[in-house]
Amino acid sequence: MSGAAPPVNSTEAEGETMKGTLTVEDAELRYGDGDPVLSGVTVTARPGEVLAVTGTSGAGKTTLLNAMAGVLQPRAGSVAVDGTPLTGRDHAVSLKVVLIPQENGLAAILTAAENISVAVLATGGTPADARRRTAESLEALGLSGQANQLIDELSGGQQQRTALARGLALHGDVVLADEVTSELDAANRQRVLDLLRAEAARGAAVVFATHDPEAAAACDRELHLADGAATWARP
Numbered sequence: 044m045s046g047a048a049p050p051v052n053s054t055e056a057e058g059e060t061m062k063g064t065l066t067v068e069d070a071e072l073r074y075g076d077g078d079p080v081l082s083g084v085t086v087t088a089r090p091g092e093v094l095a096v097t098g099t100s101g102a103g104k105t106t107l108l109n110a111m112a113g114v115l116q117p118r119a120g121s122v123a124v125d126g127t128p129l130t131g132r133d134h135a136v137s138l139k140v141v142l143i144p145q146e147n148g149l150a151a152i153l154t155a156a157e158n159i160s161v162a163v164l165a166t167g168g169t170p171a172d173a174r175r176r177t178a179e180s181l182e183a184l185g186l187s188g189q190a191n192q193l194i195d196e197l198s199g200g201q202q203q204r205t206a207l208a209r210g211l212a213l214h215g216d217v218v219l220a221d222e223v224t225s226e227l228d229a230a231n232r233q234r235v236l237d238l239l240r241a242e243a244a245r246g247a248a249v250v251f252a253t254h255d256p257e258a259a260a261a262c263d264r265e266l267h268l269a270d271g272a273a274t275w276a277r278p
């Protein structure tokens with residue numbers, strides 16, 4: 044017997060990293076010459092789980108998700124998917140890192156369905172994939188009746204759900220959802236939490252930024268941001 048600690052799970056026993064494992068290692072995140080928003084952040088988002096990132100307004104939730112998405116490069120430390128450091132947003136997209144942004148990022152001049160189809164096509168889906176995934180994701184979010192409405196004609200909550208439908212339609216290995224329930228009623232919030240859970244169940248690593256304690260409680264683990272640092276509220 045070697046006396047070494049036993050591996051935590053079978054994946055580690057095989058010496059492999061699961062596909063879609065996102066690791067943030069001792070990262071310092073800041074904008075331009077400003078003070079660091081976050082320092083010394085270390086966290087792993089694992090396939091199959093929903094990780095909540097919590098903190099008050101301005102604590103750095105969006106900043107951390109942007110770093111995980113390749114939008115913001117860490118000033119120190121690293122952000123990597125399956126051990127490959129992210130070099131930018133395009134690189135992260137190629138590694139199937141999907142970001143559902145807080146400001147929904149939808150094109151106002153397109154319909155709900157077009158917003159989703161365009162995104163599926165832009166990430167390598169066929170026209171048939173785009174049609175099928177658009178219909179499925181709109182239905183999952185209760186938006187089939189809004190498919191052909193322009194974004195400007197949708198309520199704030201409907202827009203938020205459309206952004207989610209677009210994110211889900213992309214079938215990411217890593218799904219980063221930034222405050223995606225902030226404008227939703229209780230029933231739709233639960234629907235979204237169920238859908239994020241389903242994303243994890245099909246094998247995605249899901250990271251969900253929220254300042255809603257009930258939503259955070261529905262997640263597997265909770266990383267809390269405060270005073271420029273990240274600590275585990277629930278490891």
Ligand SMILES: Nc1ncnc2c1ncn2[C@@H]1O[C@H](COP(=O)(O)OP(=O)(O)OP(=O)(O)O)[C@@H](O)[C@H]1O
Nearest residue numbers: 074080098099100101102103104105106107145254
């Ligand atoms: N583009 C930017 N340039 C400079 N500073 C920024 C930028 N974006 C965010 N910040 C600053 O970084 C800090 C963290 O902001 P961030 O948006 O990450 O917080 P948050 O926790 O997501 O807040 P909220 O819950 O209000 O969305 C804030 O002090 C904010 O002013």
